[in-house]
Amino acid sequence: MRKKVLLVCTKCLSRNYTTTVKTSDDKRLEVIKHCKKCNEHTLHKQSK
Numbered sequence: 001m002r003k004k005v006l007l008v009c010t011k012c013l014s015r016n017y018t019t020t021v022k023t024s025d026d027k028r029l030e031v032i033k034h035c036k037k038c039n040e041h042t043l044h045k046q047s048k
Contacts, residue, residue, distance in 0.1 A: 007044040009035045017044060 007017040
């Protein structure tokens with residue numbers, strides 16, 4: 001089973017991306033993506 005999660009920019013805290021993850025995973029997803037608000041590549045973390 002997969003569940004939808006939001007990815008939040010660590011620099012400006014805007015919620016830019018949605019993705020799916022396995023429900024059995026305990027770790028939070030961390031990905032470097034382009035933030036439209038910051039206009040640069042920043043670390044995005046899975047929101048609560």
